[in-house]
Amino acid sequence: MEEIGFLGIGIMGKAMAVNLLRHGFKVTVWNRTLSRCDELVQHGASVGETPAAVIKKCKYTIAMLSDPAAALSVVFDKHGALEQICGGKGYIDMSTVDADTSSQISQAITSKGGSFLEAPVSGSKKPAEDGQLVILAAGDKDLYDQVVPAFDVLGKKSFFLGQIGNGAKMKLVVNMIMGSMMNAFSEGIVLADKSGLDPHTLLDVLDLGAIANPMFKMKGPAMIKNSYPPAFPLKHQQKDMRLALALGDENAVPMPVAAAANETFKKARSLGLGDHDFSAVFETLSK
Ligand SMILES: NC(=O)C1=CN([C@@H]2O[C@H](COP(=O)(O)OP(=O)(O)OC[C@H]3O[C@@H](n4cnc5c(N)ncnc54)[C@H](OP(=O)(O)O)[C@@H]3O)[C@@H](O)[C@H]2O)C=CC1
Numbered sequence: 321m322e323e324i325g326f327l328g329i330g331i332m333g334k335a336m337a338v339n340l341l342r343h344g345f346k347v348t349v350w351n352r353t354l355s356r357c358d359e360l361v362q363h364g365a366s367v368g369e370t371p372a373a374v375i376k377k378c379k380y381t382i383a384m385l386s387d388p389a390a391a392l393s394v395v396f397d398k399h400g401a402l403e404q405i406c407g408g409k410g411y412i413d414m415s416t417v418d419a420d421t422s423s424q425i426s427q428a429i430t431s432k433g434g435s436f437l438e439a440p441v442s443g444s445k446k447p448a449e450d451g452q453l454v455i456l457a458a459g460d461k462d463l464y465d466q467v468v469p470a471f472d473v474l475g476k477k478s479f480f481l482g483q484i485g486n487g488a489k490m491k492l493v494v495n496m497i498m499g500s501m502m503n504a505f506s507e508g509i510v511l512a513d514k515s516g517l518d519p520h521t522l523l524d525v526l527d528l529g530a531i532a533n534p535m536f537k538m539k540g541p542a543m544i545k546n547s548y549p550p551a552f553p554l555k556h557q558q559k560d561m562r563l564a565l566a567l568g569d570e571n572a573v574p575m576p577v578a579a580a581a582n583e584t585f586k587k588a589r590s591l592g593l594g595d596h597d598f599s600a601v602f603e604t605l606s607k
């Protein structure tokens with residue numbers, strides 16, 4: 321494949337770009353805080369000074385940015401992607417955003433002759449490091465087919481979901497479920513503890529039953545120790561709850577459980593826990 325551009329070297333972007341480099345791809349990176357690219361240079365990446373410079377150099381560019389505001393800014397602002405996008409170039413936004421944001425980006429890119437794919441991912445820091453993400457792509461099928469070799473490195477499975485917006489919506493539904501589950505899990509650990517049970521035994525019981533899952537297994541032991549090293553920052557989980565609730569509004573879907581979970585994530589943010597892992601929502605329930 322041609323050289324790949326990568327915009328956004330946060331927790332996920334860094335792991336994904338390193339993975340591409342390890343598998344022999346040439347990668348040019350850009351990050352708003354440019355110094356964060358230094359580590360990628362040690363892995364063999366080149367650095368572009370602006371998103372526009374990366375797009376100019378690369379046939380395909382991936383973005384992995386915090387939220388809708390960041391995704392829009394990197395495309396539309398001065399020296400943004402839009403300045404250099406043109407026919408023959410592909411832009412792949414893997415950030416978790418809402419369908420409307422994705423449509424705005426798609427329209428802008430395609431109006432300049434470029435092709436666009438939204439491709440948010442399910443899976444956190446560790447799956448990103450291990451190339452085990454689940455990729456939820458939608459948009460330009462030709463572009464999808466062209467970048468499958470990169471998706472094969474980044475993920476264990478890619479879905480092509482059709483028209484723009486379907487990838488964004490699928491990701492929000494999945495994360496809405498995950499955020500609600502994390503709240504129920506936190507309440508369960510607190511309830512076990514306060515009612516005189518050993519929370520570690522609760523984890524063992526859960527792991528043997530029908531609701532066993534990798535998230536409980538991976539996060540539970542650290543939560544019991546009140547430890548929340550950021551894999552999926554809580555501020556992003558709350559953003560996903562907010563965007564999923566808006567999708568519920570649009571479709572008149574009552575979501576009382578997700579709405580309550582959103583309130584606890586907001587509470588956690590107000591306590592300064594936004595940069596901790598989203599499992600830190602446990603703090604709002606255990607105190
Ligand atoms: N972490 C996870 O487990 C997962 C995250 N996601 C999603 O992936 C995306 C990235 O997540 P993650 O890597 O964890 O997040 P991080 O907070 O670690 O990284 C966010 C990135 O966005 C950049 N950024 C933020 N605001 C702006 C802006 N206004 N203009 C330009 N760049 C900006 C940051 O740059 P700077 O370094 O300068 O701040 C950084 O590169 C999010 O949409 C998240 O919801 C999806 C699946 C799993």
Ligand SMILES: O=CC(=O)O
Pocket residue numbers: 416441442443444495552
């Ligand atoms: O978006 C987060 C994840 O774990 O998936």
